[in-house]
Amino acid sequence: MNDDTIRLVTIGRVLRRRWRLLTVLAVVGALVGYGASVLFPPRYTATASVLLPGQWEDRELLTQAEIATSSAVVDRAAASLGRRGDGGELRDRVGAKATDGNIIKISGTAGSPERAQRLADRVAREFVAFAARIAGGGADPEAVTGPEDLRRKVAETNRRITELADAADPGRTVESVQARTALEKLRTSLEEAMKKLDQADPATNTAGMVVMGPAARPDGAAPPTRTQLVVGGALLSFLLGVIGHLAAARVNRRPRTEPEIAAALGSPLLGTVDVLDERPARRPGQAGPRDRVRRFLGLDTRWDAPAPQRFGDEAGRRVRYRRVCARLRDRLPGPRRLLVVVPDGDDVARRAAEQLVAEAGSASSEGSPGSGPLLLRVVRVPVSQPMVPDRDTASGALVVSSAGTWTAEELAGVAEACADSGHEVVGVVVAGTVRARTARSAGRPPKDTALALAVRGQATGGSA
Template structure:
């Protein structure tokens, strides 16, 4: 991860800035602004479904329209629909939560909605229960009269019972007392129900508190979270891409994929391609994202004489003098093309080299019985194992033996100016004579 940050810090910073901008834009949609609560106490015994119904009434369109008309700023009940929520708390309390762009507006909104909720609920109760309450009151009074009459009859029956202490008389008195106790309990229950009905109203538990700060997620939180999220996405995307990259970087693996040995590894001074005119190309160069980040750091280039000696040793390892060698170079491998040109110059007429471009995706090799074998030029870390195996199979199908593999490794050029060598063409790059 440290290597990703060191080599891609410009791109990661750009992603973090982009994430911060996205977070700032998201704050316009997701940030609730300022929030505060107002609590309404529902007196009297209440069932759970009754409390839920009251909570829904608190955010009904009628209550919100009435509250909007009482606010100091121009708004409608439909606009307040997303700014007001309600919930049921413990102890018969309905909590009304209001959101607004300022702390003062949030406080006013919560207070107005709570007040209009209490007023509207009181109107509903008074208008819908007047007639029913009158009927219930008449029924309760009739029931009380019947209970009093029954109680009187029980008292008369107790007096008329024989005053003896027989088992029957004692049992009768006990049953009569039990009935009188039950009737008295029923009367007490009726009285308690009347008291509860008479006191079942709503009370606002004080004014809503003035918010001291914006509710989460705030603008700084969304900006910081967006920057961090995009930064981590960039880091893990680089790590995932590097893990999924199947291009070979080990000399042994490259030689095994081609079915031959690596005769040499030559340094090629790193030359950046000419700056493209497209915005994407210029942006990639500015962010330093035009090169793979997971390649080894470029070492200092050797001098021209040292590189020329390496080319000659590579030719001697494949027994090149007097032989005709087909040099295969992947068509999109610029360092390998420059190496092919320098290899042809190092042959100095002692060896006939024929340089051909080859497509790594669909490799095709020309059949030529006059050729001794094939030398493959490829840059380290530029090809997958399957691409190299395909090149080896194409050589075998054409009847050519892969004599060796010459690897190229881009390095930093220690000279102030880099001379651009001519790249050998597909069919005409030759060194020496047949």
């Protein structure tokens, strides 16, 4: 799988063979999310709106939003709410932004809906009061009295224009009509200029700020809520578990094909054999709590192993074993005593080796034509520290391994251990798993059928 593109079938295999482990990871992630919600209690956010009448530029609105969250406003809000010290604690829980329509939205965040509503309303009122105070008491006296003097002069000018219009001879001469028209245009121009002056007066706009009602009490907590943290933690742990499986399989460098396994051991391939797919038997040393947990989570079997084929009857499987025995007899001219070396922990290879020993003994006892005695003895070798018994009466070693279980370095270590003990590796047998045909399990083929198929000509020819 390390060279293949990750497909949906691979993800489905992870979900099917590691669903217990993924479920445990999701539960752990949900517990972590719940713990985070306990450490960080839920927050509620309320929003109050302040209307700024008149015409404002965008940068002026941004300035007003900054003033709403300034220390001058927040400190006064903290004092009115009975907070000790300055408003440094509230400053991180108050926000303001300018929206369309000259509206400043002031938000307050607290641990309960009531306190959030009270905080937003208080900051909005303090902002309006602070802006009015700046407009009324903090302005320059000359700047305040200047527009009033100008309005008085404009009023006097309007009265003078009215007097001049009345004094002119109305409608009798062309000059009088032109004079009255010019005076009316002047009056209109002065009125428009005063309207623009009133609209552009910042003191008038600031003093006219209005809080648009109390802030609405929030119905739910601000994100992330406790539910979001729990669901997010479970989903994140689940995805990390799936991604971890895919990443581990992507970097897996274990040989999976028969030629790769034979090349790692440095010996010819004698054939492939099949065993029935079943859970590995519990060994005496695997009764501890750690092993029980591994079996419960499904960690005792590899998830990325190829799915067992859905065919394989007893006669067909025995033919493969007899072909391997026939090839061994052809390769060993002298005494036919071999050690069947099985990597410790490879349950599929162990069961295949035991079946191979049984088939070799059966063929020798029946005295098939051209078949001499073939004595096989199974030896388990740990791959971490491989050790093979010294050579006594055995004339070589036969290595049996399953595909995709061991790395090339581990298989090479087993071959070196055989060479150190004086055993020549005469061949390699690769074991796989198949599923028995349940529909025909009651009718087991007779033994004569298996013997009729296992003739010498078929054993030495063709691929096993």
